[in-house]
Amino acid sequence: MSELQTVSFYQTGTFTVGNRLLKQEERSVQANMQRTNSLNSGHRACQGCGEALGARYAIDAAMNASNRQLIAANATGCLEVFSTPYPETSWQIPWIHSLFGNAAAVATGLAAAMKVKGKSDVRVVAQGGDGGTTDIGFGCLSGMFERNDDVLYICYDNEAYMNTGVQRSSATPGAARTATTMPVGERPGNSFGQGKFLPAIAMAHEIPYVATATVADLRDLEAKVVRAMSFRGARYIHILVPCPLGWGSASNDTIRLARLAKETGLFPVFEAEYGEIKSALAIRRPLPVEDYLRPQKRFAHLFGKNLAVDTIARIQAKADKNIRKYGLLAKEAV
Amino acid sequence: MLKQCEGSHAVAEAVAMCRPEVICAYPISPQTHIVEGIGEMVKSGELKNCEFINVESEFAAMSVAIGASAGGARSYTATASQGLLFMVEAVYNASGLGLPIVMTVANRAIGAPINIWNDHSDSLSQRDCGWIQLFAETNQEALDLHIQAFKLAEELSLPVMVCMDGFILTHAYERVDMPTQEQVDAYLPPYEPRQVLDPAEPVSIGAMVGPEAFMEVRYLAHAKQMQALERIPQLAEEFKVCFGRDSGGLTHTYMTDDAETIIIAMGSVLGTIKDTVDVMREAGHKIGVLGITSYRPFPLAAVREALKNCKRFVVLEKSLAVGIGGIVATDVRMAVTGMGLKGYTVVAGLGGRAITMKSLTAMLEKAGRDELDLVTFLDLDWKVVNKQLAREKEVRRSGPAAEAMLRDIGAVAARNY
Ligand SMILES: Cc1ncc(C[n+]2csc(CCOP(=O)(O)OP(=O)(O)O)c2C)c(N)n1
Ligand code: SF4
Ligand SMILES: [Mg+2]
Numbered sequence: 001m002s003e004l005q006t007v008s009f010y011q012t013g014t015f016t017v018g019n020r021l022l023k024q025e026e027r028s029v030q031a032n033m034q035r036t037n038s039l040n041s042g043h044r045a046c047q048g049c050g051e052a053l054g055a056r057y058a059i060d061a062a063m064n065a066s067n068r069q070l071i072a073a074n075a076t077g078c079l080e081v082f083s084t085p086y087p088e089t090s091w092q093i094p095w096i097h098s099l100f101g102n103a104a105a106v107a108t109g110l111a112a113a114m115k116v117k118g119k120s121d122v123r124v125v126a127q128g129g130d131g132g133t134t135d136i137g138f139g140c141l142s143g144m145f146e147r148n149d150d151v152l153y154i155c156y157d158n159e160a161y162m163n164t165g166v167q168r169s170s171a172t173p174g175a176a177r178t179a180t181t182m183p184v185g186e187r188p189g190n191s192f193g194q195g196k197f198l199p200a201i202a203m204a205h206e207i208p209y210v211a212t213a214t215v216a217d218l219r220d221l222e223a224k225v226v227r228a229m230s231f232r233g234a235r236y237i238h239i240l241v242p243c244p245l246g247w248g249s250a251s252n253d254t255i256r257l258a259r260l261a262k263e264t265g266l267f268p269v270f271e272a273e274y275g276e277i278k279s280a281l282a283i284r285r286p287l288p289v290e291d292y293l294r295p296q297k298r299f300a301h302l303f304g305k306n307l308a309v310d311t312i313a314r315i316q317a318k319a320d321k322n323i324r325k326y327g328l329l330a331k332e333a334v
Numbered sequence: 335m336l337k338q339c340e341g342s343h344a345v346a347e348a349v350a351m352c353r354p355e356v357i358c359a360y361p362i363s364p365q366t367h368i369v370e371g372i373g374e375m376v377k378s379g380e381l382k383n384c385e386f387i388n389v390e391s392e393f394a395a396m397s398v399a400i401g402a403s404a405g406g407a408r409s410y411t412a413t414a415s416q417g418l419l420f421m422v423e424a425v426y427n428a429s430g431l432g433l434p435i436v437m438t439v440a441n442r443a444i445g446a447p448i449n450i451w452n453d454h455s456d457s458l459s460q461r462d463c464g465w466i467q468l469f470a471e472t473n474q475e476a477l478d479l480h481i482q483a484f485k486l487a488e489e490l491s492l493p494v495m496v497c498m499d500g501f502i503l504t505h506a507y508e509r510v511d512m513p514t515q516e517q518v519d520a521y522l523p524p525y526e527p528r529q530v531l532d533p534a535e536p537v538s539i540g541a542m543v544g545p546e547a548f549m550e551v552r553y554l555a556h557a558k559q560m561q562a563l564e565r566i567p568q569l570a571e572e573f574k575v576c577f578g579r580d581s582g583g584l585t586h587t588y589m590t591d592d593a594e595t596i597i598i599a600m601g602s603v604l605g606t607i608k609d610t611v612d613v614m615r616e617a618g619h620k621i622g623v624l625g626i627t628s629y630r631p632f633p634l635a636a637v638r639e640a641l642k643n644c645k646r647f648v649v650l651e652k653s654l655a656v657g658i659g660g661i662v663a664t665d666v667r668m669a670v671t672g673m674g675l676k677g678y679t680v681v682a683g684l685g686g687r688a689i690t691m692k693s694l695t696a697m698l699e700k701a702g703r704d705e706l707d708l709v710t711f712l713d714l715d716w717k718v719v720n721k722q723l724a725r726e727k728e729v730r731r732s733g734p735a736a737e738a739m740l741r742d743i744g745a746v747a748a749r750n751y
Contacts, residue, residue, distance in 0.1 A: 071531045073401060074540075084541040094531035096404050097540035098427050102397035105389065109356060109401020109409070110531065112385040116355040116407050122533055140397060143390030 029057075029064045029222050036063040036092060038070075043090040044082040048251025050241030050258060051079050051156045053215045055127065058154050058239065061222040063093065065229035066123040071114075073107040075128030075137055076100035078163040078243075079156060101136035103128045104144040107151040115150070123229065124150065130157040130171035134198050145205035148233040152225075155198060155236070158243035166246040170196040173266075174318075175311050176298045178246070183301035192314065199272075202236040206275035209235040213269060215242070216259035220281060224271060240267045248297020260292040265319035268326040282330035286323060289316045337512045341473040341503040344510045345438060345496075346371030348477040350381045351518040352436075352484045354410040355525075356402035357386045358395035362417040363450050364500035365440035369412050392417040396424035396435075403433040404539060406530040408484065410435070414500055415442035418456045422463070429464030429555065431540060432528065434487035434494070436480065437465075441601065441652075442500040443685040447736040451686020452500040453652040454600065458629075458661050464555050466494040466562055467630040468582065469600040473498075473508045475627075478581035481513070482569050484522055489565065490558050491528040497629075499602040501686070513577055521576045559631040566628050584633035586625040587640050589615065593622025595702055596641055598666055599650045600626045603682075603689050607650070610694040619702055626662070637669035646676035648701050650694075650712075652683040659709035676704060682712035689713075718742050 029035055038059040045052035063070050074080045074097045083090040084097070098106045107126035114122045126144075128137055133155040144151055160178050161167040168178040174192035177183045181190040202210045208231040213221040221239065228235040242249060242257040249257055261267035264287050270280035290312060293299040302308040323329055337344075346368050349357075357376070359369035373388075375381040385402075389395045392413050399409040413421065418439060428435050439457045443449040457467055468483060470476035476498040483494040498504060529539060543551055563584065570582035588608050590596055597607055604625045611621045624640045624647075626633070641647055647670070649663035658664070660679035667677055678701055683689045693713050700706045722739050726732045 069533045071405070071533065081542060084538055086538075086541040086543065089538040089541065091538050092536060094533055094536040095538045096401070096531055097538075098397060098400050098431070099423055102393065102400075102424060105394040105397030106401035106404075108387065108389075108394075109358075109398035109403070109407075110405040111401075112356045112387060112398070113402045113405025113407035116383055116385050117405070139391055140394050143394055146390070147387070149387075 028218050029061050030218060035060050036068065038063050038091065038093050039083060040090045040092055042088065044085055045078065046243075046245050046251065048244045048254045049078075049082075050215045050243060050254045051129070051158055052082065053254065054156050054221070054239045054241040055079055057215065057218055057221050058225050058237065059093065059125065061225035062123070062125055062152065062229055065226045067121070069122045070094075071110055071122060071124050072096070073098065073103045073110060073124070073126045075103035075126075075132030076163070077129035077132050078158075079127065079129065081163055100132055102140050103132060103137055104151065104153055105140040107153070108144050108147070108149040111150045123152070125152045125154060127154045127156065129162065130155060130159060131161040131169040133157075134170045134196055142201075142205070145202060145207050145234045145236070148207060150232050150234075152228050152235045152237065155238045156241045157238055158241050158246060160243070160246050162243050162246045171198070173315070175302060175308075175315065177301065178298070188301045189299070199236065199238045202238075203272050203275050205234070207234040207236065208232070209271070209273055211236075211271035212238045212240070212267070214240040214258035214262050214267060216255050216262060217269070217281065220269065227271065246298070248300070249295055253295055257292065257295065260287060263287045264289045264292045265323040265328055266292060266315070268322045268328060270326050277326065280326050280328055283323065283328045284330045286319075286329070289319050335512045335514070336509055338507060338509050340367065341476060341498065341506050341508065342367030342440075343371050344473050344477045344512070345480055345498070346375070347512060348480045349410055349436075349438075350375050351513065351515050352410075352481060352522055353383070353408065353524075355384055355407035356399065356409045357384060358389050358398045358409075358411040359386065360389050360392050360395045360411075360413065360417060362392070362414050364442060364452075364504045365412045365414040365417070365438060367504065368438055368440070392421040393424055396421040396428060399435045399437075400424060400428050400431065400433055403428070403435050403527075404431070404529070404531050406525070406527045406532070408488075408525040409433075410437070412438035412440065414440040415444055415450075415456045418460065419444060422460065425460060425465065426463050428493045432491045434484075434491050434525070436483045436487055436494050436496065438480070439495050439497045440500040440504045441497050449685040450500075452502050453684045453686070454497070455653050455684070457495055457497045458653045460495070461630055461661065464492070465630065466492060466559065466628070468494065468496050469627055469629055470496065470498040470503065471586070471602060471604045471625055471627070473503055473506060474510045474579070475581050476503055477510055477512070478573065478577070478579065481518055481522060482573055482582050486562065486565060486569055488525050490562055492555075492558050492562070497601070502602045511579065517576055521573065562628075563631045563633060582627060584626075584628045585636045585640060586627060588623035588625070590622035590624060590640050591643070592620055593643070594620040594645045595648065595698065596622045596624050596644045596646075597648045597650055597698065598624045598626065598637075598662070600629060600662065601652070603650065603652065606689055606691060607694060610691045610698070613691070614695060614698060619698065621698060621702075629662070632665045632669075634669040637666060638673070641670055641673065641675060644675065646678070646701060646704065648678045648680055648698065648706070650680045650682050650689075654681050654684060678706045679709045680706075680712050681709065687713060715743075
């Protein structure tokens with residue numbers, strides 16, 4: 001699990017956070033001294049929390065793109081709890097938390113208020129975890145999409161209800177251990193349902209913009225937020241954010257796991273406009289899903305005394321299907 | 335201007351004159367005509383500067399109103415019955431956050447069994463949710479209370495429910511005195527939020543509060559309702575100056591000064607009750623009426639004052655606290671603690687059961703002789719109830735109860751009560 005990671009040095013052409021070798025306009029918002037630290041340091045997230053990282057990247061980019069005219073509505077969940085241990089708050093932007101399942105609707109109300117108050121320059125984002133988005137907040141989210149309300153909704157997907165102690169959500173992958181899908185019995189871990197890939201459901205609403213991203217690709221994530229902010233109407237970004245606590249992974253593996261999720265094809269990274277896919281991040285050399293599964297304790301039962309060959313094959317098939325469906329293979333130079 | 339119109343329409347016009355900025359609409363009888371009316375005004379351009387949002391549920395309706403209010407916009411919605419229950423989590427949230435949303439509740443029973451007719455179970459189920467609850471007796475009062483509600487809500491930064499009897503008021507065509515826009519503008523200043531989400535002055539709203547401060551934050555909600563107890567009569571006075579009518583306030587009394595028996599109720603049934611009392615007074619019965627307009631905050635002192643000279647009181651309520659009896663009656667009993675009065679609870683009119691003068695008269699005569707049961711179910715068909723109870727005793731698989739009772743009653747003809 002803790003085999004050494006190879007470290008590559010900065011070079012021109014890589015888009016690492018602080019790469020000073022890049023041209024000014026190619027540098028990330030995070031690399032800029034003027035970044036807003038919208039989600040400021042001092043919050044109570046676990047070490048290596050992908051959600052904290054994702055929120056900071058996304059909201060800073062949205063702040064930058066909106067000329068700092070941004071309001072956020074937040075669903076209940078880790079992000080909400082760890083960011084506002086009052087009297088401290090990490091939010092440097094106007095921020096409201098109402099309920100677990102209504103962030104999209106609260107944002108709709110905010111956007112309506114901004115419109116009616118003649119403050120159309122003020123943009124509204126809503127954010128929530130996968131539980132708050134794909135389960136309990138799904139109705140409000142779909143309503144917001146269907147009406148094409150002027151809201152950017154960001155889902156931080158750590159594939160379970162983390163804040164309440166790692167229970168299964170409809171975004172939890174098959175075979176994963178959670179507190180409500182324990183690795184016991186004949187079929188250990190989460191059952192393989194039909195899946196509920198929210199970006200595809202968002203696309204079915206034909207809203208102006210839908211994208212997926214991971215915390216491993218900062219530049220890509222920022223670019224997608226900027227692109228999303230260039231539209232009016234309903235927009236959706238789904239960010240994969242590894243959770244060391246819930247996944248049973250090392251806190252210094254967060255970025256690596258996010259990258260592996262993409263490089264195996266398990267998490268397709270793409271963007272779509274008005275229901276049509278516009279681009280996908282290519283996988284240069286697809287990696288076997290095992291590389292992604294092994295470092296996570298939530299899949300440890302697959303690698304016990306008897307390798308769970310069938311289950312791993314099933315997960316591999318899912319990755320292969322994603323690669324086909326979203327055209328993720330890089331075109332080989334002939 | 336005097337006008338003959340449907341209650342819902344009167345309320346829609348009154349709300350529009352309050353210059354709401356965000357309105358969330360979701361259909362449920364008997365509330366629907368109100369939001370339909372406002373929607374048409376927005377669409378036609380008659381009501382300007384207003385966002386009318388057709389949401390996908392009542393939970394969303396209240397949530398959108400929460401966002402809009404926190405964004406500094408005057409926000410309104412309307413609902414009833416199942417709709418109110420569907421939004422409950424957000425109802426508590428709105429008051430907890432101190433957002434001055436105004437909502438009409440067109441009072442209707444709660445299922446199961448599903449029933450679209452009037453009683454007060456819906457809003458009374460929310461008696462502890464932190465909203466102010468005002469009950470209208472007539473369509474005129476419903477109209478007027480909405481104008482007062484926005485002012486009250488925004489002054490205190492607390493949401494207000496205006497409760498009006500479904501169908502009995504919402505669908506009744508009555509004469510109302512429609513105020514002018516100038517009058518409403520003179521009475522109701524623009525919304526100046528106490529808290530607002532604004533990039534120029536970022537605040538965090540809705541943080542987690544632990545044991546160290548939760549009691550204090552909750553007490554503040556109580557303190558604000560106590561302030562409302564003072565403000566509600568003042569607002570009614572100010573209203574009278576602007577509009578020349580008595581409307582609102584905490585309570586209304588009718589012939590209570592020399593009354594030996596006082597009957598207490600809320601909403602439109604007060605009309606029937608007063609008619610009954612008029613007739614009974616002629617026959618020498620010393621009966622008075624206390625109408626409660628402000629159910630939350632509950633006017634303990636005003637109730638006490640109104641009952642100070644009587645011998646007994648009867649609380650007639652369109653609600654049932656299953657397992658104990660009355661909801662309003664419990665509050666009234668609290669108000670008269672130590673006064674040594676006889677008190678009776680009469681549960682009446684559930685699910686739209688008509689409350690007739692005949693039944694009221696018989697009940698009040700019995701009360702006057704102190705022969706009334708402590709808890710009475712007005713016009714309950716004991717035959718049907720007993721038959722079902724017997725059936726359940728006899729047979730294990732007695733089947734769905736409501737359906738069996740309907741079968742026992744037979745054809746659902748309009749009945750004479
Ligand atoms: C109506 C309601 N149901 C349940 C909860 C309990 N609850 C709070 S946060 C949470 C889990 C959040 O999971 P997710 O949305 O995935 O966010 P994460 O914490 O994983 O970032 C749950 C179940 C609640 N607050 N409200
Ligand atoms: S439990 Fe997971 S999502 Fe929550 S703070 Fe910890 S690492 Fe982040
Ligand atoms: Mg989660």
